[in-house]
Amino acid sequence: MNVDDSWYLLLGALLFTIGAYGLLVRRNPLVMFMCIELMLNAVNLTFVTFSRMLNDIGGQVVVFFVLVVAAAEVVVGLGILVSILRRRPSANVDDISALKG
Amino acid sequence: MDVLVFFIAAAIVLTGAMGVVMARNPVHAALMLVMTLFGIAVLFVLQEAHFLAAVQVVVYAGAIVVLFLFVIMLLGVDVAEDVTVEPLVGQRTAALVISMGTLGLLSALVIRAAQLSLGMPSGTQPLDGEGGNLVQLARVLFTDYLFAFEATSVLLVIAVVGAVVLSNRTSSGASQ
Numbered sequence: 001m002n003v004d005d006s007w008y009l010l011l012g013a014l015l016f017t018i019g020a021y022g023l024l025v026r027r028n029p030l031v032m033f034m035c036i037e038l039m040l041n042a043v044n045l046t047f048v049t050f051s052r053m054l055n056d057i058g059g060q061v062v063v064f065f066v067l068v069v070a071a072a073e074v075v076v077g078l079g080i081l082v083s084i085l086r087r088r089p090s091a092n093v094d095d096i097s098a099l100k101g
Numbered sequence: 102m103d104v105l106v107f108f109i110a111a112a113i114v115l116t117g118a119m120g121v122v123m124a125r126n127p128v129h130a131a132l133m134l135v136m137t138l139f140g141i142a143v144l145f146v147l148q149e150a151h152f153l154a155a156v157q158v159v160v161y162a163g164a165i166v167v168l169f170l171f172v173i174m175l176l177g178v179d180v181a182e183d184v185t186v187e188p189l190v191g192q193r194t195a196a197l198v199i200s201m202g203t204l205g206l207l208s209a210l211v212i213r214a215a216q217l218s219l220g221m222p223s224g225t226q227p228l229d230g231e232g233g234n235l236v237q238l239a240r241v242l243f244t245d246y247l248f249a250f251e252a253t254s255v256l257l258v259i260a261v262v263g264a265v266v267l268s269n270r271t272s273s274g275a276s277q
Contacts, residue, residue, distance in 0.1 A: 003107045008144065009211035011111050015118055015137075017204040022122035024196035027188060030127050030173060034134045037165065038118050041141050044153075046211060051228065052148045054218060057237050058225040061246050063153050064238070067160055068253045072260035074165050078172045079267035085176050094188060 008049040016042035027092050029081055033074065040070050106147055114140035126180075131169045138162045149228075152235045 019038030026032055044063045051059025084096060113136055120133030138161045145154035187193055226241050242250055 003103045003147070005215060006212055007107065007111075008148070009215060010208055011114065011144075013204055013207040013211055015114060016207060017200050018115070018118040018122060020203055021196055021200040022118075024199065025193055026122065028127055030169060031121065031124075031130050034121050034130055034169065037134060037161070038121060038137060041138065041161075044157075045141055045144060048145055048148050048150045048153065050215070050218070051150070053215060054221060055228045056225055057228055057241050060150050060153055060234075060238055061225070061241055063150075064156070064242065065246075065249060065253060067153075067156055068257065071160060071165060072256050074168060075260045075264045076267070078168060079264040082172060082176065083267050 005049060005053050009046060012042045012046040012049065014042075015039075015045065027094060029085075029093050029096075032093065033077055033081075037070065037074075040066060103147065106143065110140045110143040110147065113137070114144070127173050128170065131166055131173065134169070135162050135166050138166070149234060151233075152238055 016039050019035045019042060022035035022038065023032055026035065044066055047059040047063045047066070051057065051063075088095060117133045117135075117137030117140060121130045121137065124130040124133055138157060142154045142157040142162075145151075145157060225245055226237060228237065232240070
């Protein structure tokens, strides 16, 4: 029995769904960021699978760019988070409902 | 053999993902995230994307998760969150329904797309060309995607400058 291509795609869909559910449910901004990373990884897995299925290196190049953008996104996101949480030390996004500092 | 590796890696990935969502302590969630990322790296190796597997371990599991742990420790928010209380009534149920809908649509989409696109000619370069995975990736990256590659360097510089500006307490205090 060989590994079917659709198994990878279904695993990617499942991983994306778990990440989306976590993003909707969790209240800790750091954990929400981690859920975004889960979703990005699900997309990466799908890209690599399609790259192999279609015999095209382009999918892997896109994954490379996704990695770079994810790194930049985490740096800026955590920077914003640090500067917010310094003023109001609570690990709950519901407390950050007002734009006024 | 491949099937066995796939199922073990898939189990690791899904367990880690569930752990991220369920873990009450953010430190545990970060460690579960490492588990998921390693599982994904194994799946990359299984699909012969060797360079991406290495980058996945170095950049994601190495740099990004360590950054997460640094921020958790720096802010001291490693207190357990009470996940049993639902802050908004019916929110979890609604989230579950939306997630299941997403799962159904995504599954149908990827399977259908796989059926439709199979056998289409390669847009950039074929995977089974000359050279290893790294040589092929580099050749495409520095020819077809050169502009995008340079743009990411600008993006990284902007991210570094942004992070420095955001975390610089004294200058932001002085400007106010």
